Amino acid sequence: MLVSESFIINSPKVVHETIDGEVVIINLEEGTYYSLVKVGADIWNAVERRISFGDLIEEIQMRYSGDKEEIEESVKALIKELQQEELIISNDVSSTQENSFSVEIKTSDNLEKIKFEIPKLEKYTDMQDLLLLDPIHEVEETGWPKAKVEVAE
Amino acid sequence: MKLNQTESNYSADEADRLAYFQTVFAGFQRAKQNGDLINRFYNIGSYTICLSFAGTGLVSQLTPAFAHLETMPTETPALTVCLWDSASTGIKLPLLVSSLISLVRSRWQEHLDIRGEIKGYNSDRFRTVFQWPATLSVLDLQQNLAIYWVDAAAELPYFERGSPLRTILNWWLENRDRQCVHAGAVGTPTGGVLLAGKGGSGKSTSALACLKSELLYASDDYCLVASDPIPYVYSLYNTAKLKGATDLERFPLLANKFNNLDRLEEEKAMIFLAEHFPEKVVAGFPIKAVLVPRVTGKKDTILQRASAGAALAALAPSTIFQLPSAGKQTFQMLAKLVKAVDCYYLNLGTDIGQIPQIISQLLTQI
Incomplete structure (x- = not known):
């Protein structure tokens, strides 16, 4: 990964909202959704600003205390x-x-650094079934869509 | 005036979509000429919507879910939905549309987007979706005119009878700060709670447990929400659904009222509450809190503070994954909603009589 490399949110396939410091992300095509908090939420919000990987590392190191190599x-x-x-x-x-x-x-001159915790992307797949419950997604071998027996509550 | 290539292509595509819409509409007009025209009017999300049925086939199938919202006829409904089915009227889809649908059926992976939208036929003005077993929904947002066609009214699956026209209504209402959500809702005319969560989380149990209390029922599955000027829920369907023998045992009040008890292997038990408990169904109320039900297996029901993010995660994915075209706008609207109210986990105990007490108590405190 180059320090000059930057990233963008994979829109429109991915939608996201940051709410009270927690980021909720939905992959509209896969039926999966995700949550990021604390350091993870900061990283996501930095990606949203399209800053380079190098600047992102610098930002996180300035905001959090911890081993620089571990943070990177x-x-x-x-x-x-x-x-x-x-x-x-x-x-x-x-x-x-x-x-x-x-x-x-x-x-650190004007704000005490927060202790760094390894960021974790929480992934939820429990609603992929809901996408499948949309009748068009259950398919017989003939190619004709067929509804699943049960539907969402 | 000369159009550049992009504008020209756009205009040509949009003209084709208009032609497609008009062709589907011509099918409805043929059905209308061939039989009775039945107009029913409903107050949905504070808008008067006319369901205009050509023939009687779909009337008994689709109207019970909206019965509690029936309102006075008007010459100028905000939206008109034209409906017919081929089996009872004898009027097929017009040939060109029928050929398109045949193509979609045989090669649906090429022609349908992930939630049933027909590729290339959707734009800011026009929306169309084809869904199993054979329902076609088309909307022209400029004319406030929609068309709903099914092959055979008698073969409509129970979930379509329970929550009909969801796609068309959401398309039309989402531009009017009304969002269809996968949520239950109970309360009083002065305020209530939204019950957010995926299927099996306890929304229906929580909502139906309130039937024997002072709380009124707006939804146990799908409803409409608005975020401006205040968070508000509008009842959409009066349909109650329960799954499995255990659910039925929990609700002896309802058990003998389900009309599909002979088909519970394939279907959820379903009744229309407005038929049996009209006094318990409410058109809507301000949302005071979002509750995220969780089945605990313990005896007592308790509330526990939840983050707005947790409430959004309970509300948004299950809503968005089921609604054609739902995406960023829906997500933003739901985020705004959960930010505006308190959010709690509703940890459900086995003594379901406690559920309305806990909710009522919360409503007196906020």
Whole structure:
């Protein structure tokens, strides 16, 4: 992963809302949804601002206290996972500089750093069935859509 | 005036969509000429909507779910939905549309989007979806005119009878700050709660447990919500559904009133509450809180604070995954809603008589 690389939310397939510090993300095509809190929510919101990977690491290191190498590896791991889940995609480098914007990060001079915790992407697949319950999705071998017997409550 | 290539293509595509809409509508007009025209009017989300049936086949199938919302006829309904079925009227879809549907049926993976939208036929103005077993829904948002066709009214699956026209109504209402949500709702005319969660989470149990209390029923499955000027829920269907023998045992008040007890292997037990308990069904109320039911297996029911994010996760995915075209706008609207009210987990105990007490108590405190 290059320090200059940036990422964008994989819209319109992915929709997301940040609410009281928690990010709820829905993959509309897969029927999956996700939650990110604390460091994970900060990383997601930084991705939304299209900042480079290098700047993202710097931001997180300024905001959180902890081993710098561990922070970098954890951020890298989450970014990879978000890519694997197709929630974010790599941004074109040429458009990064035009579109990115940063926010002022308060440093340790004016704000006590928060203890770093390894970010975790919570993934929920329990509603994939709901998508399948949409009658069109159950298919016989003939190719003709067939409804499942039961429907959502 | 010359159009550039993009504008020209857009206009040509939109003209084709209009032609498609008009062709489907021509089918309705033929059905109308061939039999009775029955107009029924309903107050749905504070709008008067006319269901205009060509022939009687669909009337008894689709109207019981809306019976509690029936209102006075008007010359100028906000939306008119034209409905017919081929089996009872003898009028098929017009040839061009019939050919399209045959193509969609045989190669549906190529021609349908993930929730049944016919690819290429949807735009800001026009919406169309084909869903199993053979229902076609089309809406022209500019004319406030929709068409609903089914092959055979008698073969409509029970869930379509229980929550009919959901797709058309949501398409039309979502631009009017009314969002169809997968949620239950109980309360009083001055305020109540939304019960959010996927199937099996306890929405129906919670809503129906309130039938013997002072709380009124607006929904146990699908309803409409608005976020402006205040969070508000509108009843959409008066349909109550229960699944399995255990559910039926819990509700002896309802047990002998279900009309599909002979088909419980394939169907949920379903009744229309307005037929049996009209005094318990309410048209709507302000939303004071969002509750996320969770079955605990313990005896007592208790409330526990939940984050707005948890409430959004309970409300949004199960709503969005079931509604054609639902996406970012729906998600934003639901986020706004959960931010505006208190959110709680409703940890459900086995003594379901406690559920209305807990909800009533909460409503007196907020």
